[in-house]
Amino acid sequence: xxxxxxxxxxxxxxxxxxxxxxxxxxxxxxxxxxxxxxxxxxxxxxxxxxxxxxxxxxxxxxxxxxxxxxxxxxxxxxxxxxxxxxxxxxxxxxxxxxxxxxxxxxxxxxxxxxxxxxxxxxxxxxxxxxxxxxxxxxxxxxxxxxxxxxxxxxxxxxxxxxxxxxxxxxxxxxxxxxxxxxxxxxxxxxxxxxxxxxxxxxxxxxxxxxxxxxxxxxxxxxxxxxxxxxxxxxxxxxxxxxxxxxxxxxxxxxxxxxxxxxxxxxxxxxxxxxxxxxxxxxxxxxxxxxxxxxxxxxxxxxxxxxxxxxxxxxxxxxxxxxxxxxxxxxxxxxxxxxxxxxxxxxx
Amino acid sequence: xxxxxxxxxxxxxxxxxxxxxxxxxxxxxxxxxxxxxxxxxxxxxxxxxxxxxxxxxxxxxxxxxxxxxxxxxxxxxxxxxxxxxxxxxxxxxxxxxxxxxxxxxxxxxxxxxxxxxxxxxxxxxxxxxxxxxxxxxxxxxxxxxxxxxxxxxxxxxxxxxxxxxxxxxxxxxxxxxxxxxxxxxxxxxxxxxxxxxxxxxxxxxxxxxxxxxxxxxxxxxxxxxxxxxxxxxxxxxxxxxxxxxxxxxxxxxxxxxxxxxxxxxxxxxxxxxxxxxxxxxxxxxxxxxxxxxxxxxxxxxxxxxxxxxxxxxxxxxxxxxxxxxxxxxxxxxxxxxxxxxxxxxxxxxxxxx
Numbered sequence: 001x002x003x004x005x006x007x008x009x010x011x012x013x014x015x016x017x018x019x020x021x022x023x024x025x026x027x028x029x030x031x032x033x034x035x036x037x038x039x040x041x042x043x044x045x046x047x048x049x050x051x052x053x054x055x056x057x058x059x060x061x062x063x064x065x066x067x068x069x070x071x072x073x074x075x076x077x078x079x080x081x082x083x084x085x086x087x088x089x090x091x092x093x094x095x096x097x098x099x100x101x102x103x104x105x106x107x108x109x110x111x112x113x114x115x116x117x118x119x120x121x122x123x124x125x126x127x128x129x130x131x132x133x134x135x136x137x138x139x140x141x142x143x144x145x146x147x148x149x150x151x152x153x154x155x156x157x158x159x160x161x162x163x164x165x166x167x168x169x170x171x172x173x174x175x176x177x178x179x180x181x182x183x184x185x186x187x188x189x190x191x192x193x194x195x196x197x198x199x200x201x202x203x204x205x206x207x208x209x210x211x212x213x214x215x216x217x218x219x220x221x222x223x224x225x226x227x228x229x230x231x232x233x234x235x236x237x238x239x240x241x242x243x244x245x246x247x248x249x250x251x252x253x254x255x256x257x258x259x260x261x262x263x264x265x266x267x268x269x270x271x272x273x274x275x276x277x278x279x280x281x282x283x284x285x286x287x288x289x290x291x292x293x294x295x296x297x298x299x300x301x302x303x304x305x306x307x308x309x310x311x312x313x314x315x316x317x318x319x320x321x322x323x324x325x326x327x328x329x330x331x332x333x334x335x336x337x338x339x340x341x342x343x344x345x346x347x
Numbered sequence: 348x349x350x351x352x353x354x355x356x357x358x359x360x361x362x363x364x365x366x367x368x369x370x371x372x373x374x375x376x377x378x379x380x381x382x383x384x385x386x387x388x389x390x391x392x393x394x395x396x397x398x399x400x401x402x403x404x405x406x407x408x409x410x411x412x413x414x415x416x417x418x419x420x421x422x423x424x425x426x427x428x429x430x431x432x433x434x435x436x437x438x439x440x441x442x443x444x445x446x447x448x449x450x451x452x453x454x455x456x457x458x459x460x461x462x463x464x465x466x467x468x469x470x471x472x473x474x475x476x477x478x479x480x481x482x483x484x485x486x487x488x489x490x491x492x493x494x495x496x497x498x499x500x501x502x503x504x505x506x507x508x509x510x511x512x513x514x515x516x517x518x519x520x521x522x523x524x525x526x527x528x529x530x531x532x533x534x535x536x537x538x539x540x541x542x543x544x545x546x547x548x549x550x551x552x553x554x555x556x557x558x559x560x561x562x563x564x565x566x567x568x569x570x571x572x573x574x575x576x577x578x579x580x581x582x583x584x585x586x587x588x589x590x591x592x593x594x595x596x597x598x599x600x601x602x603x604x605x606x607x608x609x610x611x612x613x614x615x616x617x618x619x620x621x622x623x624x625x626x627x628x629x630x631x632x633x634x635x636x637x638x639x640x641x642x643x644x645x646x647x648x649x650x651x652x653x654x655x656x657x658x659x660x661x662x663x664x665x666x667x668x669x670x671x672x673x674x675x676x677x678x679x680x681x682x683x684x685x686x687x688x689x690x691x692x693x694x695x696x697x698x699x700x
Contacts, residue, residue, distance in 0.1 A: 020406035023452040027445045030455040033462055053408030060371060061409050061421060126364030126419050293603060320370035
């Protein structure tokens with residue numbers, strides 16, 4: 001921990017516990033079933049509040065203010081869209097494609113709304129977060145760049161990814177302070193290419209090993225029979241490689257995105273260890289399978305702890321200087337309908 | 348930060364935020380004359396209790412006391428706050444008790460297991476049957492036609508049986524008396540396919556008979572037995588019920604497992620659907636048995652032809668994969684299989700043999 005003059009590293013703390021969350025989770029699950037899914041919106045609020053309030057920074061905790069009614073409304077809309085989408089495809093594939101196109105057209109707007117809902121309903125020390133992204137920029141980030149990536153055979157995928165993250169982070173606010181996103185496109189390309197290289201390398205390694213196994217017989221026949229015998233072996237190597245690479249990717253992505261972001265004068269840092277992420281993932285998966293899903297709340301707490309505690313703020317001065325955004329709060333308070341339209345579509 | 352739980356004092360430490368800045372001020376909370384009193388360094392605030400919203404207990408997370416005019420207090424001293432609020436008779440909600448007790452959590456778990464099992468075993472098959480029986484014949488007709496169209500395009504070839512043979516089987520089938528009042532118009536169509544000896548029923552009553560089965564059967568009554576079985580599938584709307592049941596199972600599992608892994612959601616779904624499939628096969632067997640008896644034929648004929656079909660299938664598999672071992676012990680695979688073990692079906696239909 002280097003300490004510059006007036007700068008103090010403050011790590012996030014996560015104080016949740018698996019057993020505590022298990023009790024909340026199982027009651028949520030039961031009530032959701034008994035109410036045929038209606039309660040799931042209330043369950044989501046409780047889940048988010050449990051995780052937010054257990055996240056602490058410099059003695060203060062975060063909080064979630066979304067109302068179950070708004071979430072329920074968002075879910076009903078999402079459910080309706082899903083049904084309509086499937087029904088349209090059943091009826092006539094051409095109409096289905098039309099509906100898909102319409103969905104793609106409104107998706108950026110919905111995502112923008114969902115970000116607004118999420119951030120406006122998050123607070124720290126009594127001050128709300130906010131999202132100021134424009135509709136036009138949301139179409140560039142969520143539609144234009146992904147389409148560009150698709151038409152260039154995904155050569156531009158890292159660029160599109162960077163643009164999405166930039167839209168999310170650059171437009172986020174805390175009180176009247178702005179987040180500022182500094183992760184360069186280059187960083188995304190390095191991460192994508194090295195992941196690809198590791199993946200390809202392991203495939204080649206697996207195939208080479210398989211050929212060595214089959215080298216008992218001579219010539220091409222030996223290679224073919226080796227490949228056949230080693231089929232399950234190659235699959236296993238691929239699976240392990242996939243797990244390792246995806247853990248490396250998520251850890252480095254989180255570090256890249258958060259580690260290049262500042263909030264006002266304070267710099268955010270993130271040092272998730274890929275090795276620990278891999279371990280948590282694998283053990284969570286095994287625990288979930290062995291307990292037929294009962295381990296899931298424990299898994300969620302372990303993952304949150306790993307990801308949250310790896311992050312922090314290099315605080316310049318102290319954290320008491322943030323001021324509420326009068327304009328943003330005034331519009332939100334003035335319009336009673338703000339929440340009516342700020343639907344939450346994430347599940 | 349927190350006061351020890353045994354402290355008899357009714358002052359509770361809290362952090363006060365005014366909602367305008369992130370500045371944190373340490374205060375002591377107390378209750379006086381219907382007001383919540385906040386005392387700190389150069390700070391004294393009175394909030395009428397009716398205007399203060401106290402957040403529900405959620406594990407060990409800080410409780411928040413929010414004033415409707417702005418500002419809130421964050422309290423980490425759980426027991427202190429409960430004691431403080433007890434003075435004004437603030438009780439706990441039933442949900443609070445539920446969410447924080449281990450016995451309730453275990454009870455919820457047991458209850459959920461019972462609900463899941465009951466829904467899987469009784470509610471879902473019953474609901475799907477009620478719904479499937481109400482599907483109009485025109486829709487069944489459309490489903491059957493489109494299925495046949497797709498299969499003809501990709502899987503089936505025209506039959507090589509001569510017309511006279513086809514007609515004699517059609518006549519024998521038409522002469523068959525059925526136990527229940529039949530709801531659909533039945534006809535047989537003949538096709539050939541690399542699938543071998545088999546027959547299957549479409550939702551609209553059309554039965555697709557593959558040449559392989561006609562060649563395999565020693566006796567036309569055996570074919571009638573298979574047809575009666577397939578007719579049972581149609582009469583009991585098995586195709587429709589299967590679609591309904593498996594989509595509900597798939598949705599429920601996807602919801603439960605959430606985003607953990609799609610693999611975790613699909614593998615159990617397949618196993619769970621297999622039971623429905625086996626139940627339907629048994630139901631169709633019972634229907635076939637009743638049909639055979641109503642026509643003075645032995646229900647054992649179905650068993651005989653099932654054995655032959657199984658033997659033909661195994662022989663074919665062996666031909667394709669000579670390295671695979673002998674016929675598997677199919678009773679052990681029963682849980683995973685979409686069909687009940689042939690020996691068991693035989694025993695139920697034809698107890699003598």
